Amino acid sequence: MKALILLNGEPFAGVMEGADKVYCCDGAYDWAKGRVKIDVNLGDFDSLGYLPDPPPAEIYPTEKDYTDGELALRRALSEGADEIVLYGGGGKREDHFVGNLHLLYAAAKAGAKACMVTNGARIHAVAGELVLRGEKGRTVSVAPFGGGVHIMKSSGFYYPLPETFVYGATRGISNVVTADEAYLCVGEGVALVFVNKEV
DSSP states (O other), X not given: OEEEXXXXXXXXXXXXXXXXXXXXXXXXXXXXXXXXXXXXXXXXXXXXXXXXXXXXXXXXXXXXXXXXXXXXXXXXXXXXXXEEEEESOSSSOHHHHHHHHHHHHHHHHTTOEEEEEOSSEEEEEESSEEEEXXXXXOXXXXXXXXXXXXXXXXXXXXXXXXXXXXXXXXXXXXXXXXXXXXXXXXXXXXXXXXXXXXX
C-alpha cells in the first residue's frame, strides 16, 4: 500500500503522486484541498483553525507527545503502508524539518520505502536498496542518519561512494548522478539520499 502524508510546511508546488491512501495533517489542508483526494484528515487542528472535509474521526489534544506527522505515519504503517511519500515537510520551521527527517528514518526502519518530496529535492531514507532512474546530471548527496552507514554496493555516481559513511562528517555531499540508472545498497544503518531538482 502506498500512502501520502501531507504536512503543514511549505505548500508543495508540483503534482503529487497517486496513492492508495492520503493522510492530511492539520494545516496542510489549506494548501492541499482541491489538489488531491484526501482520505483521512487528522491532527489537533490548532494550525488550521476549523474542521476540514472529510471531517476527522478523531481530534487529538494540542498537548501531546507526537507531532501530527508522526501520528499520520504511525497510522499509515499500522494500516499496512509499505511505501510512504511525505509532502509539505520542508520550509517554515527548521525544527519541524528535522523532525520530518526522523519520520523518514522511522518509516525506513519499519521496512517501508520512504521519501520526502520538497520544492527543492526528493529525499530518500534508505535502509536497503535504492535505484535512481532518470536522474542523470542531477546533484545528489548521501548522508548517514542516526549513526554510521555501510555501503555494500553502488554505481552510477561521479564520485564512487565510500564503503563507510561516518556520522558527523560531510563526505557524501554534492555528488552527481552519471548514469541513466544509479544504484546503492545500504547494508547497515540508514542513509538519506538527497536528489536535487536543479540540473
